[in-house]
Amino acid sequence: xxxxxxxxxxxxxxxxxxxxxxxxxxxxxxxxxxxxxxxxxxxxxxxxxxxxxxxxxxxxxxxxxxxxxxxxxxxxxxxxxxxxxxxxxxxxxxxxxxxxxxxxxxxxxxxxxxxxxxxxxxxxxxxxxxxxxxxxxxxxxxxxxxxxxxxxxxxxxxxxxxxxxxxxxxxxxxxxxxxxxxxxxxxxxxxxxxxxxxxxxxxxxx
Numbered sequence: 001x002x003x004x005x006x007x008x009x010x011x012x013x014x015x016x017x018x019x020x021x022x023x024x025x026x027x028x029x030x031x032x033x034x035x036x037x038x039x040x041x042x043x044x045x046x047x048x049x050x051x052x053x054x055x056x057x058x059x060x061x062x063x064x065x066x067x068x069x070x071x072x073x074x075x076x077x078x079x080x081x082x083x084x085x086x087x088x089x090x091x092x093x094x095x096x097x098x099x100x101x102x103x104x105x106x107x108x109x110x111x112x113x114x115x116x117x118x119x120x121x122x123x124x125x126x127x128x129x130x131x132x133x134x135x136x137x138x139x140x141x142x143x144x145x146x147x148x149x150x151x152x153x154x155x156x157x158x159x160x161x162x163x164x165x166x167x168x169x170x171x172x173x174x175x176x177x178x179x180x181x182x183x184x185x186x187x188x189x190x191x192x193x194x195x196x197x198x199x200x201x202x203x204x205x206x
Contacts, residue, residue, distance in 0.1 A: 068140040071096045071187065076136070079202050091195035097186040098136040099200055105179030107162045113173050114205035116184050117157030118198050126196040127189040130156045132174055132182055140187040148182075149174050152189060161205045 016035075023032035072094035077087065079101045089097065101116065118128065129152035131139035139150060149158055149168055163175025176182055188196065 068187065068189070069094070071138055071140070074098060074136070076100070079200075082204055084201075084203050087200040089198050089200065091197055092186075092188060093195045094188065096136075096138050096140070097200075099184040099186075099202075100136075100181055101184065101202065102181045103162050103176060103178045107178040109162045109164075110205035112206050113159045113161045114203045115157045115159050116200075116202040117155070118186055118200050119155055119157075120196075120198055126194075126198075127154055128152060128156065128198070129187050129189050130158070131185045132158060132160075132176075133185060134180070134182060136183045137185050138187060139185045140189065148176075156186075158184075 020032050020036050023029070023035065073096075075089065075092065075095050075097045077099060079087070079099060081102065081104055087099075099116075116132075118130065120126070129139045129150065131137060131147040131150045133147050135146070137147065139147070139152075148166055151158060159171075159173040160176060161173055162178050163169070165175060166177055167175055169175050184200070184202075186198075186200075190196070
């Protein structure tokens with residue numbers, strides 16, 4: 001059964017959500033994002049919808065592509081805390097890549113945010129979609145309700161730091177809990193019969 005969160009908004013919150021959704025549906029994602037940023041620092045229910053709306057905006061900005069078929073396989077590996085080396089993946093097509101990572105138990109928010117992301121290291125840039133989740137997931141799947149953040153494009157880097165609670169804070173930094181395992185998931189958003197090289201890089205916050 002899919003997990004559900006119930007939030008009872010004030011009338012003004014509901015009106016603001018409706019306005020933002022309408023702007024997204026009209027393709028005016030820039031205006032929607034600006035309006036959301038202003039509303040997300042309020043004390044109402046809208047501020048607690050940050051991760052959901054952020055993911056919806058990211059998905060709306062994806063290139064219009066046919067629905068992706070089920071993945072053909074998976075590539076799994078982990079990155080230990082403090083290891084900021086580059087990990088090359090010579091070629092992926094229909095596979096989903098899962099990178100496990102975590103902050104040490106007891107870690108507190110760092111002064112400087114880190115980031116995790118992928119980039120091309122040879123060949124033409126391809127379009128991919130990424131997500132951060134508690135369990136390995138397919139960021140190309142229709143249901144991304146369990147993703148803390150979803151993004152995509154020809155370059156996808158997500159800012160991360162330790163936080164008191166999970167979610168996307170003002171400014172787009174993903175706050176993660178210390179001592180909990182997370183997964184950075186990657187899926188090609190281009191033709192699955194075309195393998196493309198890529199590399200993963202994580203810069204830990206400090």
